[in-house]
Amino acid sequence: MKIAIPILSLLVLLVVNPARSQYVVDYQRVADTYFQHKEYYAAAQYYQKALDLIPSPTTETAVPFGKAPSGKMQRKRSDYEKIIFRLAESLRLYKDYLNAEKWYAIAKGFSDKQYQSAAFWHPVCLRANQKFREALSGFGQYLASSPADDNLKKRANLEIADCRFAIRELDYPRLYRLTKLAGRLNSAGSNYAPVWINNQLYFTSSRPIDVDGKKEYLSSDEDSKVRIAKKESPYVNAIYQLSGEPSQATNEVKKLTLLKDMEQAAPTFNPAGNRMYFTAWQNKGEKDKHAIYTSQRDDKGEWSAPVIAGGMVNAAGFNSIQPCLTKDGRYLVFSSDRPGGFGKYDLWYAPVNGDGTFGHPLNMGAAVNTAEDEEAASWLSAVGKLVFSSNGRTGMGGFDFYETTGSFATNTWKSPVNKGNPFNSSKDDMYFTATDDAGNAGFISSDRESLCCLELFKIEQTSLAVSGQLTDCVTGKPLQGVTVRLTDSLDKTELGKMVTAQNGTYHFALTTRRPLLMVASKTKYFSKSIFIDPVHNATDTLVNPSICLDTYQVNKPVIVKDVYYEFDKSELTASSKTVLDKLVKTMADNPNIRVEIGAHTDNKGTEAYNLELSLRRAESCVQYLVSQGIDAERLTSRGYGESMPIAPNTLDNGKDNPDGRSKNRRTEFKVTRDDILSAKGG
Numbered sequence: 001m002k003i004a005i006p007i008l009s010l011l012v013l014l015v016v017n018p019a020r021s022q023y024v025v026d027y028q029r030v031a032d033t034y035f036q037h038k039e040y041y042a043a044a045q046y047y048q049k050a051l052d053l054i055p056s057p058t059t060e061t062a063v064p065f066g067k068a069p070s071g072k073m074q075r076k077r078s079d080y081e082k083i084i085f086r087l088a089e090s091l092r093l094y095k096d097y098l099n100a101e102k103w104y105a106i107a108k109g110f111s112d113k114q115y116q117s118a119a120f121w122h123p124v125c126l127r128a129n130q131k132f133r134e135a136l137s138g139f140g141q142y143l144a145s146s147p148a149d150d151n152l153k154k155r156a157n158l159e160i161a162d163c164r165f166a167i168r169e170l171d172y173p174r175l176y177r178l179t180k181l182a183g184r185l186n187s188a189g190s191n192y193a194p195v196w197i198n199n200q201l202y203f204t205s206s207r208p209i210d211v212d213g214k215k216e217y218l219s220s221d222e223d224s225k226v227r228i229a230k231k232e233s234p235y236v237n238a239i240y241q242l243s244g245e246p247s248q249a250t251n252e253v254k255k256l257t258l259l260k261d262m263e264q265a266a267p268t269f270n271p272a273g274n275r276m277y278f279t280a281w282q283n284k285g286e287k288d289k290h291a292i293y294t295s296q297r298d299d300k301g302e303w304s305a306p307v308i309a310g311g312m313v314n315a316a317g318f319n320s321i322q323p324c325l326t327k328d329g330r331y332l333v334f335s336s337d338r339p340g341g342f343g344k345y346d347l348w349y350a351p352v353n354g355d356g357t358f359g360h361p362l363n364m365g366a367a368v369n370t371a372e373d374e375e376a377a378s379w380l381s382a383v384g385k386l387v388f389s390s391n392g393r394t395g396m397g398g399f400d401f402y403e404t405t406g407s408f409a410t411n412t413w414k415s416p417v418n419k420g421n422p423f424n425s426s427k428d429d430m431y432f433t434a435t436d437d438a439g440n441a442g443f444i445s446s447d448r449e450s451l452c453c454l455e456l457f458k459i460e461q462t463s464l465a466v467s468g469q470l471t472d473c474v475t476g477k478p479l480q481g482v483t484v485r486l487t488d489s490l491d492k493t494e495l496g497k498m499v500t501a502q503n504g505t506y507h508f509a510l511t512t513r514r515p516l517l518m519v520a521s522k523t524k525y526f527s528k529s530i531f532i533d534p535v536h537n538a539t540d541t542l543v544n545p546s547i548c549l550d551t552y553q554v555n556k557p558v559i560v561k562d563v564y565y566e567f568d569k570s571e572l573t574a575s576s577k578t579v580l581d582k583l584v585k586t587m588a589d590n591p592n593i594r595v596e597i598g599a600h601t602d603n604k605g606t607e608a609y610n611l612e613l614s615l616r617r618a619e620s621c622v623q624y625l626v627s628q629g630i631d632a633e634r635l636t637s638r639g640y641g642e643s644m645p646i647a648p649n650t651l652d653n654g655k656d657n658p659d660g661r662s663k664n665r666r667t668e669f670k671v672t673r674d675d676i677l678s679a680k681g682g
Contacts, residue, residue, distance in 0.1 A: 088100050097129055098451065127163055129426070161394040175510070181455075182248070183248065185242065191204070194443035201241075206237045208236070238263070239258065262280045276295050278292070280292075289319050292309045325352070349364065364411065367415060368386075372391045385404070386413070397425075431444060464511075466506075469546045470506065470548075472548060479504045482504065482549070483521050487517045489517040495508070495516070513534045517531055554673070577624060593671050593676065597637050601614050603664075634676065646663055646664060647659070
């Protein structure tokens, strides 16, 4: 009922006040014109006016592109359905997902098939607004009700994977500290593509300027946005240079004057910082193509008139964007929609010749590229990692950062790994530049805190220390040569490995709060595993107590203390099962061993009876171990009866020896083999 009220109320307004309805027609025609020209912010403003949601800023209707509104209002529900749907579309395409969500929620209830995609875009907005579980439900409903030939079904399945991944990432965030840059760096418009070179920050901004170019609008208030929408202060993408420390609010920016009458973005520099490659375009609509240009800086700090890079990088009739020059200057990585790729925008690279020209470009292949977009590469030469953004892989949603390792010489790359939350968000995250060789700190751009636009953030990796000592359980002395492995217990990824030195200590610096499994192993010692849950740890250190390992010898029995049975029976007591649970863990931690469970009795009763009773007791222990998940092939049972006493059953004077009998009524286990995995080829 709540969804229907706004529409019905507006229909009533039209019937009661036909004079007012003429204004609705005008606003709708204006909005439609803006929408057709992809001016989505302005379109959204006028669609809302058409719904009488916001007042007109002036007494006259702004007419875009010289087209005057005309015609009379036709009082049909279909008019309002179209306005509502297009309002939702405009807000989404302007990336105002918060408000788009509300209007798609209404539009998805329309019966007209032309609006059926609202049922897909509504959960997309829910996902962008971090309502991941609601989005999962929405995508499920969409898949259940959408036509078989719906081309959005494939995207819906990818979105479902994104939501599930995001839920897990929110539960177990990676250890990064994210800070939005202050001062004049994040002004009105988009601020993106940071580049850190020689301790200086360059970035791209579409901050609006007056048409005469004399005044910049640095505020982000609604008045500026309205002026932008009315073409009084258009967004103009340009490259800026920062003066001062990026984290200081008093920083100043300088606009680089490179190409007149063209927009410029996403620079990259040679190691000396005196040659720049960047993207430029004229912003003339669909036919306008983006290309990569280059410029040289002279001794006075002035940049030369840019020239278009060679045809190897810029394919005629296609787009080439976002150049990234490797630190050694040997390769230029860029994104392009040229033929020969795997989807829309792919990552390519071209060797740089000694004279500055380019060799034949190579596509980075299916390991990196998808059917969607791969953009904004950054190469970390010290660690051999490529960081880039993609919207075609499982992630948090929108564009996410991924990293891969590989070689330009052979063009071979490993499967990219998502950098997780909070490096990524449910919106667009693009353009990483490192401030250290390993890529543990740097700057990114993201629209996670904006309704519309990319903004600049500083990002730093933090760590959580896991440390302790390995000792011998009997001697208490430190153990040297223990291999300690740390594994993500959810996806089984190995996070670290080390071998203890003479002092037996171990130390790991973790970059995640996901639950962990630590396994310590040494030849002729039982391996031991420990689960670590750092999720609720408030400090940056997890100090574990000393962990001791028990030694063993093949075919040497070890007494399992405190295993008891019902009197004259083979049934285990409840307390005995608790004791055997420790053996279950030892077996689980040591999948390479095979064990014999042996049971012994005192000499009360006949020898045959005691032998049979001890066998039943050993079998009872084996059955319990199997019930707890231990492979029966790794276990054998044997009853020894009264044949192997370890203490006298009677005293020297012939009297009964209860203490001795108690010691003889024992359960033992011994390792019969410790090479099961190698014997099976494991």
